[in-house]
Amino acid sequence: MKKLLMIISLLLLVFTAGCSKQQAADVPAPPAADAAYSVTDDAGRTLRFDHRPQRIVSLTYGTDEILTDLVDIKRIMAYSRWAGDSEISFITKEQAYTVGRKVPENTEAVYALQPDLVVASTATSSDLVRSLEGLGVPVYIARSPHNYQEMCDKIRGIAAAVGEKQQGELMVQKMDTHLQQLQKRLRQIPSSERRVAVAFNFTSAMGRRGDLLDSMLTMAHVINGAAIVADENKSEHGMPAISKEQVVRINPDIFMLPTWNYNNKQDVQGYAYAVMNDPAYRDVKAVRNKQIKFVSDKYRYVASQHIVDAIENIAHAVYPEIF
Structure with a gap:
C-alpha cells in the first residue's frame, strides 16, 4: 500500500510540474523596452x-x-x-x-x-x-x-x-x-524592338537623363526620348525646355500625357486634344498611330516603395501586348 501511495505521489508531482511549465510557456514575455x-x-x-x-x-x-x-x-x-x-x-x-x-x-x-x-x-x-x-x-x-x-x-x-x-x-x-518577376516578362522584348516614348507635363516634354523618370523608363525597357536630346540642351544657364522641333526629330512611338489637375486649373482632356491636333506633331509616329497614353502622375512622380508598380504601369502602357 505504501508503495502504491509513493507511486501516486510521484505521478502527481510530475503532472503538477508539467502544468507549471506549460502555464509559464503560455504567458508571453513582457515586451523589451525600446533602446535608445x-x-x-x-x-x-x-x-x-x-x-x-x-x-x-x-x-x-x-x-x-x-x-x-x-x-x-x-x-x-x-x-x-x-x-x-x-x-x-x-x-x-x-x-x-x-x-x-x-x-x-x-x-x-x-x-x-x-x-x-x-x-x-x-x-x-x-x-x-x-x-x-x-x-x-x-x-x-x-x-x-x-x-x-x-x-x-x-x-x-x-x-x-x-x-x-x-x-x-x-x-x-x-x-x-516584384521587380525580378517584371524583368522576366520584359526580357521578352528584343533590344531592336524597344519603343521610344516622350513624357509631357503641362508645359513641355519631361524626363531628362539621370532623373527618376528616365531611370524608370529604362527599367521598363522603354527608350526615353527626352534623354536623347538632353545633352544637346546643356548650357551654362541650365537645361532649357525641350522644344517641339526636338520632339519631332525624336519621332517617338508613344506620347505620355499628364493626368493630375493639381491646381484645378489644368484641362487634362483639353491638353490631350491640343497635342493630338498640334500641326507640329502631325507626322510624329505617336500622333499618326494614335499612341497617346495617359500615365497617372502618381506613377510618373512616384517617391516610395511603389516604384516597381510605376515601372510596371509604364511598361503596360508601352507594351500592352505582353501583359
Whole structure:
C-alpha cells in the first residue's frame, strides 16, 4: 500500500510540474523596452531617439506611403496635403480618413500636433526644418531618389528612423521580388524592338537623363526620348525646355500625357486634344498611330516603395501586348 501511495505521489508531482511549465510557456514575455538609438538622415544630419517615435508627422506624399507600410497607422499623426488624391498619392481615402489629418508645411500647424518625429524631404523648406528643430522637434530629411537603388536606400533610412529596420528590409525584399518577376516578362522584348516614348507635363516634354523618370523608363525597357536630346540642351544657364522641333526629330512611338489637375486649373482632356491636333506633331509616329497614353502622375512622380508598380504601369502602357 505504501508503495502504491509513493507511486501516486510521484505521478502527481510530475503532472503538477508539467502544468507549471506549460502555464509559464503560455504567458508571453513582457515586451523589451525600446533602446535608445541614433540615425543619420539623407542630409547627413544625426538624430538621436530615446525610444521609437509614436507621434509621427509626414510632410510629403512619398513619406506618407513609406510610413504607412512601415508602422502601425496609429503612430502617424498627420499625412501631407496630397494624401488620398488618387492622381498623385497611393494613400487610399480610407487610410487618409483613419489618420484624420493633413498638415500644411507650416511650423505652427506641425508643432500643434506635438510630434516626436517629422519626416520631410530635401525639397522641404530649410526655414521650416530649422524652426521645428528650434522647438525641439526631431526632423528626418529623406532624399529625392534618382533611381531604384536610391529609393531602396530612402526606405531603409526612414525605417531606421522609426525603429523598424526589419520591416524596411522586408519592404525592399518585396520590391526586389516584384521587380525580378517584371524583368522576366520584359526580357521578352528584343533590344531592336524597344519603343521610344516622350513624357509631357503641362508645359513641355519631361524626363531628362539621370532623373527618376528616365531611370524608370529604362527599367521598363522603354527608350526615353527626352534623354536623347538632353545633352544637346546643356548650357551654362541650365537645361532649357525641350522644344517641339526636338520632339519631332525624336519621332517617338508613344506620347505620355499628364493626368493630375493639381491646381484645378489644368484641362487634362483639353491638353490631350491640343497635342493630338498640334500641326507640329502631325507626322510624329505617336500622333499618326494614335499612341497617346495617359500615365497617372502618381506613377510618373512616384517617391516610395511603389516604384516597381510605376515601372510596371509604364511598361503596360508601352507594351500592352505582353501583359
